[in-house]
Amino acid sequence: MLAVEGLVKRFGGFLAVNQVSFEVRAGEILGLIGPNGSGKSTTFNLIAGNLRPNSGSIRFNGKEIGGQSAHTICRQGIGRTFQIPRPFRRLSVIENVALAAYYGEAGRISRGQAQRRAAEVLDMVDLAVDPTASTAGLGAAALKKLELARALATGPKLLLADESLGGLDPAEMERAAHLLGDIRGRLGITIVWVEHIMGVLMRVVDRVIVLDHGEKIFEGRPAQAAADPRVIEVYLGKAQA
Numbered sequence: 052m053l054a055v056e057g058l059v060k061r062f063g064g065f066l067a068v069n070q071v072s073f074e075v076r077a078g079e080i081l082g083l084i085g086p087n088g089s090g091k092s093t094t095f096n097l098i099a100g101n102l103r104p105n106s107g108s109i110r111f112n113g114k115e116i117g118g119q120s121a122h123t124i125c126r127q128g129i130g131r132t133f134q135i136p137r138p139f140r141r142l143s144v145i146e147n148v149a150l151a152a153y154y155g156e157a158g159r160i161s162r163g164q165a166q167r168r169a170a171e172v173l174d175m176v177d178l179a180v181d182p183t184a185s186t187a188g189l190g191a192a193a194l195k196k197l198e199l200a201r202a203l204a205t206g207p208k209l210l211l212a213d214e215s216l217g218g219l220d221p222a223e224m225e226r227a228a229h230l231l232g233d234i235r236g237r238l239g240i241t242i243v244w245v246e247h248i249m250g251v252l253m254r255v256v257d258r259v260i261v262l263d264h265g266e267k268i269f270e271g272r273p274a275q276a277a278a279d280p281r282v283i284e285v286y287l288g289k290a291q292a
């Protein structure tokens with residue numbers, strides 16, 4: 052579904068993403084992990100069109116999308132969440148999600164259709180708050196769910212979830228992880244899930260890719276990752292320190 056080849060992103064002289072290549076297969080949940088600053092969010096920003104690659108290719112269903120604008124990529128079926136949720140604070144919960152539905156359809160749906168889709172995805176992410184309430188009072192877990200609802204409302208075939216469940220307690224983390232699994236099953240979408248802690252992700256994903264200092268250092272099954280000396284050194288070693 053997605054083929055990333057030789058992706059490079061520099062910020063000045065700093066190589067944030069260095070010759071990264073991987074594929075995402077239709078229907079899978081792929082974990083993209085690595086320590087803080089290893090280039091995970093930057094990789095998402097390159098795929099989703101929030102940043103332009105310096106070089107490399109990104110093909111979605113066979114078509115090159117590298118360097119296209121974010122709205123163009125979204126409307127081809129790639130939805131993404133942001134690591135730091137920034138909802139429109141003056142809009143209600145449901146208005147935030149309905150706006151995402153409009154955005155995904157380039158405004159070609161009615162207000163009623165957008166509201167209905169918003170209500171559906173809010174139900175799916177199990178956000179148990181008054182949909183007409185302001186987003187101001189939402190805690191970390193609820194903001195993550197709202198962020199997921201906004202991404203789903205755009206109608207993605209491929210969801211890039213920059214979760215970083217670090218701000219959540221263990222029970223919330225567990226629920227957030229299983230929610231992604233449920234959503235894949237219910238919507239039949241493909242998911243790439245970014246996380247810097249290994250924990251619960253390893254039990255939910257089909258395959259995992261590990262980044263370190265902008266380079267891919269591992270690709271394979273979660274159980275293999277946990278036993279890989281390089282992964283243990285750069286990743287588990289740090290995480291357990």
Ligand SMILES: Nc1ncnc2c1ncn2[C@@H]1O[C@H](COP(=O)(O)OP(=O)(O)OP(=O)(O)O)[C@@H](O)[C@H]1O
Pocket residue numbers: 062067085086087088089090091092093094134215246247
């Ligand atoms: N816009 C930017 N300008 C300059 N440097 C940046 C920019 N965005 C990211 N970086 C740097 O690129 C590196 C990779 O950042 P990135 O956000 O991709 O890491 P990450 O793997 O998502 O980390 P985390 O687990 O903390 O979210 C970091 O050193 C970061 O400081």
Ligand SMILES: [Mg+2]
Pocket residue numbers: 091092093134213
């Ligand atoms: Mg990040």
